[in-house]
Amino acid sequence: MHPASIQGEKMEVAYYPGCTLKTNAKDFEETAIKVFELIGIEFKELDKWYCCGTVYSLATDNLMYRLAGIRNLIRAKEEGYEKLLTLCSICYNTLKQANLMAKSDKEAMEKINAFMDEEPDYDGSVDVIHPLQLIDKKFYEIKERVKKPLNKKYAAYYGCLLLRPKEVAIDEYENPSIMERLIEAMGGEAINFPLKNECCGSYNVAVNREAVIERTYRIVLNAKKNGADGIITSCPLCHFNLQEMQKEVKKIHSDFSGLPVYYFTEIMAEAFGVKNEGR
Amino acid sequence: MDTILSKVEELSGENLYACYQCGKCSAGCPMVEQMDFLPNQIILLIIRGDNSVVESKTPWVCAQCYQCGVRCPKNVDITKIMEALRLLKLRKNVDYIKISGMKKNLPQIAVVSASRKYTG
Numbered sequence: 248m249h250p251a252s253i254q255g256e257k258m259e260v261a262y263y264p265g266c267t268l269k270t271n272a273k274d275f276e277e278t279a280i281k282v283f284e285l286i287g288i289e290f291k292e293l294d295k296w297y298c299c300g301t302v303y304s305l306a307t308d309n310l311m312y313r314l315a316g317i318r319n320l321i322r323a324k325e326e327g328y329e330k331l332l333t334l335c336s337i338c339y340n341t342l343k344q345a346n347l348m349a350k351s352d353k354e355a356m357e358k359i360n361a362f363m364d365e366e367p368d369y370d371g372s373v374d375v376i377h378p379l380q381l382i383d384k385k386f387y388e389i390k391e392r393v394k395k396p397l398n399k400k401y402a403a404y405y406g407c408l409l410l411r412p413k414e415v416a417i418d419e420y421e422n423p424s425i426m427e428r429l430i431e432a433m434g435g436e437a438i439n440f441p442l443k444n445e446c447c448g449s450y451n452v453a454v455n456r457e458a459v460i461e462r463t464y465r466i467v468l469n470a471k472k473n474g475a476d477g478i479i480t481s482c483p484l485c486h487f488n489l490q491e492m493q494k495e496v497k498k499i500h501s502d503f504s505g506l507p508v509y510y511f512t513e514i515m516a517e518a519f520g521v522k523n524e525g526r
Numbered sequence: 527m528d529t530i531l532s533k534v535e536e537l538s539g540e541n542l543y544a545c546y547q548c549g550k551c552s553a554g555c556p557m558v559e560q561m562d563f564l565p566n567q568i569i570l571l572i573i574r575g576d577n578s579v580v581e582s583k584t585p586w587v588c589a590q591c592y593q594c595g596v597r598c599p600k601n602v603d604i605t606k607i608m609e610a611l612r613l614l615k616l617r618k619n620v621d622y623i624k625i626s627g628m629k630k631n632l633p634q635i636a637v638v639s640a641s642r643k644y645t646g
Contacts, residue, residue: 271633301639305609307539411592446591453640
């Protein structure tokens, strides 16, 4: 048995769910908590949290829209955590960028701290992390937990917000490979997937659905042409777009046959043999 | 007097004159098929002082994916320029969409982010 085995070190990490993990992406949360516990990482949900604001505000003068991110980081710090983990790619991006601002923009933080005078001042000391960043550290635990090797071909879809802007990237932003390593560790095959870091159209789905249907067509077709049996992602909005818009794609392209879309934790649960446990 | 260039530069914090029109932003943009002006053309219009740029469809189909910004050889973050153009409209209390007109059965994350990006 490898020294860093399942008897290895256990860790607890503060967990920020965000709005969609409690609703549309409930499967993501349930499988994530289960599979990460099996490899020695326990998610401790914050006692109090708020919506992160979803998209990070980019205007130089718009600090108001960044308050939600900072407030959540203060909650984590208050509860004694130095790291805050979140599953959703959009929450990850927004919280991470808010924290980078807290570390580097003294002037902005003076204003924010003064505005939120009911809160303790925040200094950027809570590191925002995504569970995919823990995969390499837990590689051997993952391998040892596999009961049912995947034996399928997967396209690892990263989308945009785990990788860009480059300051927040969880991996190389033009050619990430964490999810590919995860697939291979569980006995699956990671296919070559050139569109893995191209945006799915994101919130355009609310108002400009045609654009997202077109994006879904290109992305899913690219995965399919490269031999994928399924696509994995870590973003509830990518998941919604790529899965739901395939129905619309079929109406336009009758020869399109589609692919199933999974959260990366769902295929972990499948490989670990715990997929429908406790439901 | 405030020009469209000075307003965009102030809101975005970006130096538009750094752009040398190589077109790498437009080459990588996943949404170009939906745009009336390409991202590099938007920069050119702003530099030329063309106020009609605020009526372009381009900033509204931008999904803030940051691909343009990370690939720009001159480090111009076009994502921020698109945000500035949206805000020039939204801050005049002009909503780009009616929230009631949003598609049904969307995940929260889509509703909240679209509300933030398309309404003032």
